[in-house]
Amino acid sequence: MIARERATTLRDVLRQDGLASWFAKGAKWYGTEWYITLVGVLILIVVIGFTLLANRLAPYDPEKFVGQTFSKPGSGVQVIVVRNDSTDVDNPESLVGKTVGVEVNSTAASQLKAIEGVTLKKQPRVKKAFKDLLEGQVDAVVADASVGQQSVDEHPDELKITGQPFGKRFIMGTDNLGRDVFSRILHGADIVLKVALLSAIFSALVGVPLGLLSGFIGGRLDKAVSLVMDSVYSFPGLILAIAMAAMLGPGVLNMAVAISVVYVPTYFRVARGQTLSVKEELYVEAARSLGARAATILRLYVFPNVIPSIVVVFSMNIADAILTEAGLSFLGLGIDPSKPDWGYDLSKGKAFLPGGYWWIITFPGMMIALVTLGFALFGEGLNEILNPRLAES
């Protein structure tokens, strides 16, 4: 009610003084922190834009190995490719048809053997292989990281290490399998949003009608349903989601269902509480005195009063569901691992952090934080707009 009254004044302000004045007075619009909503909306627009335009924006196929592979720190010797031409080719397949200099019995040599079509020119010492490269006898040298780095440092103008996992070709780097992190983030937004949105919708669809009926009918039904909901609510959310996900198996839909189970009680509680208070309002009594049926009261009186709270819970719930989704896929209960998914990338990338590959987990982690923040700000702002009494108190 209050919101509408203010909306009227806002309209009046606009009519009288125009837009500039509205901006001047805007800080007072709907309480104090309307700009929080704006920030939230901007973040969400960017993220949703990512999702919709992922195919166009992403420079690489998120599932293809486009960069150099590397192994966990401590497990085996790292190999780098060094070239002297400008062709900046990174993955091992690009060496097919080329002559590559290697040191005899080195890790690089054994790895390259596995690739067909690569002509190896073996040298007893790696220094000789680099000499071949400088003289143009081979197209590239594959060497252990430490030795290779040393030689490149000695000839910074002629030689360069290609397949850098982080650099100008990959603005957010590549993961250990050589997949572009940026492309994976763009495509991953799609799955995160889908799961979060679906789970929020599912739990609202179950929780709201249950809460309405339970609160409106009351009595034994209310007691029974509330008991079930409270017991679900008393579970730690992620644990329950893990149990559900383990039961249902991987997949976008299953994940959404698993997460939605956790949040049904939230909607139930809000809808029930609101119903209980609206039910006692005098205008419901007045409607009853004029012969309104129970269904009419539920539809025209109770439900519209519940909607604002539900909208707020919904957007807060999405923020929460994103975290839960990330948690599930972090634990490997998400979708097919080859598909880009922030939580899963986070869990795969954490093993490489000690080796200095910080970008593999930083960017997906930042995205999770950003989207959660976006929805939370949006929800908080909506809450202030739709329930202005909260802001006033």
Place this chain on the structure above:
Amino acid sequence: MTEALLQIKDLEVRYATRAGLVRAVDGVDLEVRRGETLGLVGESGCGKSTLGFSILRLIRPPGEIVGGQIFFGGEDLLQKTEQEMIHVRGKRIAMIFQDPMTCLNPLQRIDDHFIETVRTHEKGVSAREARQRAADLMNKLGIIAGRLMDYPHQLSGGMRQRVMIGLALALNSDLIIADEPTTSLDVIVEAQILELMKGLKRDFSLTMILITHNMGIVAELADRIAVMYAGKLVEVAEAVDLYDEPLHPYTQGLLKSIPNISLEEQKLETMPGSPPDLIEPPTGCRFHPRCPYAMEKCSAIEPPMREVENGHRAACWLYLRSQKRENERQPGRGPWP
């Protein structure tokens, strides 16, 4: 005028509270004649609103109608099913509430209230017809039809009460129960609404039960007055008779405690004590602890309701000692000091 539209017989309503059973309405007999306005007066908490609500069977747990009959147009409302009651509420008996500020759904436009009410009871009516009817009605009530498109919060308290009255009139109900219709309005608006209700009473020949604690309002509107005290009726009379010659000491006390600017005395008479606890009401006559004429008999035996004069009934031992002495009683303001 003498035909009884509503006849309440021995109605008992109780509320089960933690402290005990509250006998809010305890054996009330009352009739409302077609075309008359019955004023139901009494202090707060004496059960007058409960009585009004129980006619529409709107008493909700922990309240319960435990006994009695309510005949309306020859049918006992207490025997009807909930489904049948829906056709009585609004259509045959309508109610106007105390607080117009909270009586309208804040999320619905005024015209939606009318459309919903009319179409609940008259299935064939189109929204357009219902809106037209609402506009006509609003016109009579002094609100321009354009305001029908407003939300309740855009109307003032007085306008909202007019809308509530309009809703009650929308279906030409046989009986309207007005539960303190002007309590939450300021005196100017109150006067307007009272004037309006007077006019409506005349134009629509309404049958109305007017529940109030304000003796001034019943004096304006009521044809007959029933005085309630602690869940029981203590006096029923034609309005003129009641004001001229109140019989029951409680009624006398009520009338004395109306401020009168023309009187020289500056001190306002008040009744000593407060209304009794309805969980354990006093024995005998419930008014006896506060009554200046209390006799031994009063605390022991409950006085029955008897007709003292023509159509003037009271429940007080003062008038029941003997019918013979009735004629000796001095007319006037009664025995209140």
